[in-house]
Amino acid sequence: MKRTGAQIFVESLKAEGIDTIFCYPGGATLNITDALTDISQIRQVVVRHEQAAVHAADGYARASGKVGVALVTSGPGATNTVTGIATAYMDSIPVVVFSCQVNTMLIGNDAFQEADIVGITRPCTKHNYLVRDVKDLAKIIKEAFHIAESGRPGPVLVDIPKDVSSALGEFKYPERVHIRSYQPTYVGHSGQIKKAMRLILHAKRPVLYTGGGVISSNASQELTKFAEALSIPVTNTLMGLGGIPGNHPLFLGMLGMHGTYAANMAITESDLIIAMGARFDDRATGKTDEFAPHAKIIHVDIDPTSISKNIKVDIPIVGDTRNVLMHMLKIIEDEKDTYKQHHNIAEWIKKITEWKDNHPLTYQKNNTLKPQYVIERIFELTKGKAIITTEVGQNQMWTAQFFKFLKPRTCLTSGGLGTMGYGFPAAIGAQVAFPKSLVIDIAGDGSIQMNIQELATAVQYNLPVKVVILNNGFLGMVRQWQELFYEKRYTWTHLHSPDFVKVAEAYGAVGLRIEADNDVDGILKQAFKNNRPTFIDVRVNPEECVYPMVPAGASLKEMLLV
Amino acid sequence: MRHTISLLVENEFGVLSRIAGLFSGRGFNIESLCVAESLDPTISIMTIVTTGNDAILEQILKQLNKLINVIKVVDFKEIDYVSREMILVKVNSEEKTRAEILRIVEIFRGKVIDVSSRTYTIMITGDEDKLKAFINLMKPIGIKELVRTGPIAMARGERMLKIKEKTELKEEANG
Numbered sequence: 001m002k003r004t005g006a007q008i009f010v011e012s013l014k015a016e017g018i019d020t021i022f023c024y025p026g027g028a029t030l031n032i033t034d035a036l037t038d039i040s041q042i043r044q045v046v047v048r049h050e051q052a053a054v055h056a057a058d059g060y061a062r063a064s065g066k067v068g069v070a071l072v073t074s075g076p077g078a079t080n081t082v083t084g085i086a087t088a089y090m091d092s093i094p095v096v097v098f099s100c101q102v103n104t105m106l107i108g109n110d111a112f113q114e115a116d117i118v119g120i121t122r123p124c125t126k127h128n129y130l131v132r133d134v135k136d137l138a139k140i141i142k143e144a145f146h147i148a149e150s151g152r153p154g155p156v157l158v159d160i161p162k163d164v165s166s167a168l169g170e171f172k173y174p175e176r177v178h179i180r181s182y183q184p185t186y187v188g189h190s191g192q193i194k195k196a197m198r199l200i201l202h203a204k205r206p207v208l209y210t211g212g213g214v215i216s217s218n219a220s221q222e223l224t225k226f227a228e229a230l231s232i233p234v235t236n237t238l239m240g241l242g243g244i245p246g247n248h249p250l251f252l253g254m255l256g257m258h259g260t261y262a263a264n265m266a267i268t269e270s271d272l273i274i275a276m277g278a279r280f281d282d283r284a285t286g287k288t289d290e291f292a293p294h295a296k297i298i299h300v301d302i303d304p305t306s307i308s309k310n311i312k313v314d315i316p317i318v319g320d321t322r323n324v325l326m327h328m329l330k331i332i333e334d335e336k337d338t339y340k341q342h343h344n345i346a347e348w349i350k351k352i353t354e355w356k357d358n359h360p361l362t363y364q365k366n367n368t369l370k371p372q373y374v375i376e377r378i379f380e381l382t383k384g385k386a387i388i389t390t391e392v393g394q395n396q397m398w399t400a401q402f403f404k405f406l407k408p409r410t411c412l413t414s415g416g417l418g419t420m421g422y423g424f425p426a427a428i429g430a431q432v433a434f435p436k437s438l439v440i441d442i443a444g445d446g447s448i449q450m451n452i453q454e455l456a457t458a459v460q461y462n463l464p465v466k467v468v469i470l471n472n473g474f475l476g477m478v479r480q481w482q483e484l485f486y487e488k489r490y491t492w493t494h495l496h497s498p499d500f501v502k503v504a505e506a507y508g509a510v511g512l513r514i515e516a517d518n519d520v521d522g523i524l525k526q527a528f529k530n531n532r533p534t535f536i537d538v539r540v541n542p543e544e545c546v547y548p549m550v551p552a553g554a555s556l557k558e559m560l561l562v
Numbered sequence: 563m564r565h566t567i568s569l570l571v572e573n574e575f576g577v578l579s580r581i582a583g584l585f586s587g588r589g590f591n592i593e594s595l596c597v598a599e600s601l602d603p604t605i606s607i608m609t610i611v612t613t614g615n616d617a618i619l620e621q622i623l624k625q626l627n628k629l630i631n632v633i634k635v636v637d638f639k640e641i642d643y644v645s646r647e648m649i650l651v652k653v654n655s656e657e658k659t660r661a662e663i664l665r666i667v668e669i670f671r672g673k674v675i676d677v678s679s680r681t682y683t684i685m686i687t688g689d690e691d692k693l694k695a696f697i698n699l700m701k702p703i704g705i706k707e708l709v710r711t712g713p714i715a716m717a718r719g720e721r722m723l724k725i726k727e728k729t730e731l732k733e734e735a736n737g
Contacts, residue, residue: 122580123587127630130575147630180725181572181633305624308617 005134005165006035009098012141013042015173018069020045020060020432022053026073027113028100031165045432045461048453050077052425054084054155055451057095059426062412063387064433065218067094067149074101075113078159079120083419085155086124090416091239092216094153096144101161104132118159126154131161134169146177151184152303153216184302188319188327196274196298196315197331201339203272205294205348206232209255209284210321212239212415213277213301219322220244220408223276226325229332230343232274233352235263237284238400240277241411246384246404252352253361256284257550258397261359264548264556266352267292275299277321280310281416290555300324359548361401362562368541369517371395371470375402377520378440378468381528386438387430389413389423391447393477395470397546399442421450424467428454431463438466438528445471445497455507458533466527467535469500472542480545484560504535514538564593565619566645566715569608569626570634570723573599577631581608584629590614590622594712605633607723609714633725638715645715648687650675651697654704655682663703670696681706689713 003011009032013021020043025033036044047053050072057068072081078099088095102111118130127147129140137160144156200206214223220243227234227250234244235255244251253260255267264286267273273295278284285291288310299306299313300321307316317324332339363372375398378386388403389412390396396413405411412430414422427441441448448469458465470476479493501511510532514523520538527534548559571577578597585592593611600607612622619637627635638645655663655677667674667684670692676683686696690713697708717723 118576119579122576122583132575179630182630303628305621305628307624309621312617 002168003171004031004035005137005160005167005169006031008134008137008169008171009141009160009165010035010039010042011171012138012173013069016141016145018067019043021069021071022047022056022060022429023071024050024053024073024077026077026100028074028077028102028162029071031162032071032098032100032160043432045428045457047425047428047457049451050080051084051421052428052451052454052457054081054095054097055087055419055422055425056429056432057097058084058088058093059389059412059429060433061088061093061095061429062426063409063430065409066433067096067145068429069096069098071098072100073113074099074117075115077113078117079115082120082124085121085157087414087417087419087422088155089124089126091414092153092212093155094148095155096148097155097157099157099159100165101130101159103163104161105163107161117157121157124155125157128157128159130159131164134164134167137164137169138171138173142174143177143179147179147182151182185318186302186320186323188300188317188324190327192315192317193324193327194331196317197328199272199296199298199315200230200232200274201342204345205270206230206272206274206345207252207266207270208232208234208274208276209237209267209278210234210240210243210276211237211278213321214240214243215277215408217277217302217320217322218408219277219325222322222325222329224248226329226332229329230339231345231349233266233349235259235266237278237281237415238396238413239415241400242405242408245406247406252356254400255556256286257552258401258546258548259550259556260361260401261548261559261561262352262355264550264559265355267295268555268557269351270295273297275301275313276325277301279306282310285310286550286554286556286558290557359561363544363547364562369515369520369539371398371472371538371540371544372402373517374468374470374514374520374538374540375399375442377524378442379403381521381524382438382440386410386440387412387427387434389427389430389439389441391423391441391443392418392420393444393447393475394472394480394544394546395442395444395447395476397477398470401546403442420447424448424451424465425454427465427467428458428463431465432461441465441467443467443469444476445469445473445500446475446495448500449497452503455504455509455533455535459508463533464531465533469535469537470540471497471500471537472540472544473497474542476544477546479543483543483545484549485551500535500537504533509533509535512536563615563619564611564613566638566643566713567610567612567623567626568636568638568715568723569610569632570600570725571606571608572631572633573604573606574631577606580629580631581626584625585612588621588625590618594710596712596714609712611713634723636723638717641721642718643715644718645689645713646687647690647693647713648685648711649693649697650709651684651686651700651705652681652707653684653700654706655680659703663700666696666699672696
């Protein structure tokens with residue numbers, strides 16, 4: 001039986017087990033849109049801007065571990081996805097974006113709503129395709145999902161011209177994928193792992209430095225076990241938060257520009273860094289020449305390009321972090337006695353405890369409403385049982401510092417690209433994946449206005465996302481840099497915002513406001529209890545800064561403290 | 563340092579722009595690039611000459627290898643190989659220089675492939691040093707135009723570009 005390209009598309013998604021797509025229609029999507037009529041096993045969430053469709057698919061993917069799917073129209077619909085795609089690319093999130101395209105005959109003619117989206121997204125996708133013939137459609141969809149979720153995950157774009165979605169073809173979904181030029185390495189080299197374990201056995205001041213790779217390979221249990229087996233302290237990158245419980249005694253907090261004193265000092269004094277699924281980003285390392293000056297470095301990563309890119313590594317191990325950790329745990333188990341006898345880092349732990357005790361994360365309490373306090377209360381009131389998304393800037397850093405992420409896939413934040421406007425649509429995506437969970441976007445008054453239109457989506461689909469707006473009247477992080485490095489010239493950073501309570505109400509959502517410390521618990525409880533999308537406008541101290549802070553270009557030990 | 567790299571890539575629409583885009587996007591240099599179909603029509607072979615220190619070269623090789631359409635990457639740094647380039651040179655030919663030009667072309671085993679009343683168009687193949695020497699000899703006579711293909715390279719002896727080596731390169735990255 002022949003089917004149209006649009007029907008083949010729908011059947012392919014079903015065969016792939018896709019239960020949700022985030023979409024926005026247009027002329028070029030119409031064949032597919034129509035084929036999705038009454039297809040109840042695929043939930044179709046229509047957003048208000050295509051960027052949000054990709055962020056929502058990304059939030060869905062981060063929270064659930066499944067591939068997120070977005071579908072948009074040609075031209076501006078496609079170009080609007082670019083920020084979402086680049087965000088997913090930088091953070092290695094499996095997303096498949098289907099963009100529709102003008103008729104094949106018109107491609108290259110500057111047709112109405114035509115854009116070369118395959119060309120535009122080439123540097124920010126893991127791979128992309130233009131489907132030129134309906135007979136290739138199912139195979140390309142299969143490959144797209146395979147590439148997005150295997151190896152180091154990432155976004156894949158598939159561009160489907162309108163005449164391909166209307167053309168007739170046979171539907172046969174391939175069972176397996178074989179791409180001769182793409183075979184990710186999952187199993188770490190056993191010789192390298194042995195070498196690494198010898199270094200770990202004799203290290204006196206080891207630190208585990210772990211990132212998003214631990215989350216994406218679902219290795220957090222193994223990581224925690226490994227850290228506990230040898231009492232090795234763990235620091236996370238922003239992307240790695242939740243990889244080990246945030247209240248674990250071996251956890252040092254985040255490292256880097258706004259990392260904890262203990263984490264940054266531990267890196268600086270360490271004699272062995274064990275990096276797992278982290279990529280030595282400049283925000284984590286500070287000045288690379290002075291990063292971990294006394295340490296040998298073991299680096300486990302599924303992507304060989306991440307190894308020795310920024311920091312020269314002594315023992316590279318290409319592989320899946322979970323797989324490698326399991327191998328390492330087995331070695332410890334097999335050689336229990338050796339480890340008991342030779343592995344002794346009690347003095348190091350003592351020193352780290354001193355750092356932790358002497359310089360905990362803190363802020364000045366001065367009778368104004370502090371954003372850090374609000375986040376501490378969110379953590380306490382939810383007991384950490386919430387999926388948290390953030391926007392970008394101060395709200396993101398305070399969340400990373402003061403919310404103790406207890407589980408993986410509960411911290412959804414744009415780490416690599418730093419995309420303002422990410423958090424709200426990502427929260428919508430996470431809420432669609434987990435309708436019963438409490439999903440909270442911790443936002444700023446600047447960021448929330450970059451995708452505030454998604455209130456309509458949240459209301460339409462009754463997605464009870466909570467948005468806590470830490471409203472300081474500034475683009476706070478840029479203002480902080482102006483305060484510290486540009487003599488307080490607050491050019492461009494003072495924001496006039498609308499009344500967020502009224503905005504929420506106008507959209508049909510709930511709007512609440514917090515103006516003082518003693519409102520915090522009551523209003524937050526009220527917000528978390530109601531079953532509707534809710535904005536909470538929190539009027540925080542306007543000139544609060546994020547500390548500790550390592551100035552740009554300085555080494556990690558040069559921290560500005562509270 | 564200058565390096566010659568060979569790539570086996572899928573002979574598909576858009577592959578060249580992925581590779582060129584990778585070089586420009588990451589700030590790597592391309593001195594020359596040659597590409598054409600191989601014996602197997604589904605595969606193209608690309609020869610790229612690039613410059614950079616060891617760390618940059620390592621990144622170039624890894625990043626190329628990461629592209630989905632790239633089947634195999636070979637750096638000729640540690641392989642014994644032969645490399646040849648072809649140039650076309652248009653030179654002034656006047657009565658008093660014609661014989662001299664023809665003699666030099668003969669010595670360099672080149673060919674005059676087009677003649678006009680005032681020009682010779684000459685084709686020469688060879689390695690970099692030979693071509694440089696020829697160009698230097700032609701300069702005083704008067705080069706009007708020069709076009710080069712950029713070098714293509716091949717390993718000496720039995721060694722060949724085989725498909726399965728993409729995984730071998732990954733093992734090397736493992737030490």
